[in-house]
Amino acid sequence: MTQIGSNLQIDPERLWDTIHETAKFGATPKGGVRRLTLGPEDKQVRDWFRARCEAAGLEVHVDALGSMFGLRKGRDMSRAPIGLGSHLDTQPTGGKFDGVLGTLAALEVVRTLNDAGIETEAPICICNWTNEEGSRFAPAMMASAAYVGDFTTEDILSRRDAAGVSVGEALDSIGYRGDRPVGTQKFSGFVELHIEQGPILEAENKTIGVVDSGQGVLWYDGRITGFESHAGTTPMPLRRDALATLAEIVLAMEAIANRHGPKAVGTVGEAVIANPSRNVIPGEIAFTMDCRSAEAAIMDALDRDLRAAIAAIAARRKVEVTLDLVWRKPPTHFDPRLVDAVESAAKMLGLSHRRITSGAGHDACNLNTVMPAAMVFVPCKDGVSHNELEDASKADCAAGANVLMHTVLALAGVAS
């Protein structure tokens, strides 16, 4: 097997240009991207991606949940390919890099190998997973979750967005309900490059995060039922105010996460008052909650403490509060051999690096349950993500893509 040294590097300008070219699809006035999964802008970027993959000689296919796979043949087609990639959908007010960097870096790896005339032993396959973000349809990372068997394809197809549109209908409307059954594209390993989406690498001035673990996630749907009444005539002591109840829950959750910190976070991201009016005491509120920790014991403690706090608040305020756990993802421990491969690539390229835990969930965390997987992080400005101000440097993006490429080459092998 041929050894490829650090002189093989991706083209930083080409990678940077593709990132900014796709940022047009759903561009927001503040410089971010709004590209909700399976919407019209997602179709635009998918069409663009398919065309570029085909131009790079890849055989593109799409599975029944719209995930896209671009296969580059290897010398030994009896081996399952090494997968690399991420996702192209964004948050409602997302940035240019989250998911996009990992997907386009995978394309850049293919282009670089093509330009250098390098054939790998195992094939490689670049991926764009459907609905990583979870902001239009729940759960997040649903396509990779279905891939590993956490959900059936039918279940995911029936999930609906806030407007009542199902995943299946959305796929049909943009022409991306593919013919490959979910899970049939096999891999011998998967590597995902991503911005850190947190402040650690930047604070420590490290270029590469060698991701060895990922936080577990608890997602809750909550509902508060108090009593709607007139804002002017209902004495304060007689109120059963759903918003004041939510206020106490939000602050209790914050205090609980702080108490279990620094290895815990908790967020109420959505809260909708039913029939709001400025002179009516809110009677009913739906909300969601997201709690995370890299330690299973802390996740259990968060759940227990939250439920106790909410029960006490509800009883004191004479309101009803329901809290349904709609998703529980255990912490991820990535494959040690692949984590070592990422670390070796960073070392070989002379890049500063450290082991790190992923604060966010990623498709690689799902895939790790059925195949060896690992991730590469690069810093993002001020640790900001899921925000139109999300930013990363051209040099860091290129460094991450180079680590991705050399990790994939080490795993797939280079044909002599």
Added chain:
Amino acid sequence: MTQIGSNLQIDPERLWDTIHETAKFGATPKGGVRRLTLGPEDKQVRDWFRARCEAAGLEVHVDALGSMFGLRKGRDMSRAPIGLGSHLDTQPTGGKFDGVLGTLAALEVVRTLNDAGIETEAPICICNWTNEEGSRFAPAMMASAAYVGDFTTEDILSRRDAAGVSVGEALDSIGYRGDRPVGTQKFSGFVELHIEQGPILEAENKTIGVVDSGQGVLWYDGRITGFESHAGTTPMPLRRDALATLAEIVLAMEAIANRHGPKAVGTVGEAVIANPSRNVIPGEIAFTMDCRSAEAAIMDALDRDLRAAIAAIAARRKVEVTLDLVWRKPPTHFDPRLVDAVESAAKMLGLSHRRITSGAGHDACNLNTVMPAAMVFVPCKDGVSHNELEDASKADCAAGANVLMHTVLALAGVAS
């Protein structure tokens, strides 16, 4: 002038039937009414009301803001009429009685006088004021406010609802932009019957509230600007969470209202997270706040304490909070002669009664600034209003309508 005794009574069944007949226009599954001002259901009830007024011999005209006036001639047409009535619009999840009782009781008074062949000295004029509720267009009670000169007609016509539709466009779309300039229908006094919308009459087992004052109102529009970021990767101490900020503001407002209680109330009725997503820390929230007291000094204290609390919260959480006072209505002190007339009518009819402060704002509070005005309250079940469960008894509705009728007869005089 002829004296009319307590033997003249309205028809309780006819009044009750009209209340339930109009409750069909915008009826909700839970037994309430959703009849937003100037919407299609409001057109239905307005058409119904116009037809019934004309059938009762009234001359109906509509002013430039859609307020409806049904004039019953008096013997002395040189006198300005005595006005009576209320409003027919409701909250988004409102009840069958708020506003409706006062408007349909006014119609019932006319029908009763017609049946008895009674001519009044001064004319009387029954009114349906546009947009008392304020839940589609702000401010509440805008038509009576424009009537008394607090706003120009043009200003009110340009106000827009959440969908961007202006009052002028809404009036045109239902055909209720009338030809009478606002304020040209003069009155020599105005009496409004209404459910209490609070718990006092029921608790004290009194049938009639002789309303001598009304709470002042402070309406605020607020906006919190924190920073949107990733729910999984942003450590708790680095967050600038707009929802956690709102939570503190809601609880601070509650504490301040309690501290100034029992003569103060405060409510956050609306709160909307910009671009909500379950895995994004809320970065921006718009909210509204409603604070009330019958004492001007307490209103000043509420405003001062709220602003101080919000400034401290914003500074500690490193977020920006703006709080704009969009409406300030001073407390109302109703005309003593008309208040006495209401009390005399209740006494003459042998009904239990007490003086009371209105917790809610009413068109009569606006009108009181340019003419003598007063109100009659009847109990509502559990003090509940602005709620689909709002309820009042047939006997109490009839008692209130009788007090209204005898007050109006005392003010207008009966032709001999």
